[in-house]
Every structure is written in structure tokens, then in C-alpha cells.
Amino acid sequence: MIGKLRAIFIKYRSIITYLIFGVFTTVVNYLVYYPLYNFTEFSATVSNGISWLAAVIFAYFTNKLFVFESKRWDREVVIPEFAKFIGGRLASGVAETAVLFVFVDLLDFNGNVWKIITSVLVVILNFVFSKYIVFKKSP
Numbered sequence: 001m002i003g004k005l006r007a008i009f010i011k012y013r014s015i016i017t018y019l020i021f022g023v024f025t026t027v028v029n030y031l032v033y034y035p036l037y038n039f040t041e042f043s044a045t046v047s048n049g050i051s052w053l054a055a056v057i058f059a060y061f062t063n064k065l066f067v068f069e070s071k072r073w074d075r076e077v078v079i080p081e082f083a084k085f086i087g088g089r090l091a092s093g094v095a096e097t098a099v100l101f102v103f104v105d106l107l108d109f110n111g112n113v114w115k116i117i118t119s120v121l122v123v124i125l126n127f128v129f130s131k132y133i134v135f136k137k138s139p
Helices: 001-011 013-039 043-066 073-108 111-134
Strands: none
Touching: 001 013, 001 043, 013 073, 013 111, 043 073, 043 111
């Protein structure tokens, strides 16, 4: 039984660790957002922007180190890698916003349901983008 579980973990390691660190990234986002929004005079938008940035930075380092095991730290690797990571997160954020705008604001579908649907899509998009573009293994 342990051998089967280990084989499954090895086969799906990047997906499993991505999901685990995704939960941690969400926690970082909330841990930054809630105090900023509730205990400062920052607006929800400013609080969200700062918490998004903190979560993306956290996600970059955890994805680099633990999920995709990108070992190089020289400037020639880190700067383009980080730029692509930010670009991917911005793209998925725009896609999420566009889907919510169409289905909730224009078509008047349930916003809570569509937020869950778009969250799943964003997780998939971010994983694919990170695995195949940002932290792509050299042949």
C-alpha cells in the first residue's frame, strides 16, 4: 500500500506539491489582505493589490524551489523566469476577470458559483503556464 502511494506521489509530484503550495499561497494572500483592509485605511482594491503581489512573490519562490525544482539562481535565469511568472499570473487574472464579467455581470449568472469555476480554471492555467513556460526543463 505504501509503495502504491509513493508511486502515485512520484508520478504526480509536481501537481500535488503545486496544490499544497497553492493553499499556502492563498493563506499568504489572506494574511496580508485582511489586516491591511481591516486595520488600515487602505481600500479593498489597494489591499487586494498588495496581497496579490505578496502571494505571487511567495508562489514564485515556492514553485521555483519545491514544485518545479528550478535550481539556477543567476540573474540571467531569475529575471526572465520571474517576469514570465508575473506575466502568467497577470494573464490568468485578466482571464478570470473577463469570465466573471461575461457570466456574472453581463449574463447575470450566480457570482459565487462562477468565482469557484474561475478559480479552478486559474489554478489549471497557472500550473500549465508555470510548468511549460516559466520553469520549463531544458532538454
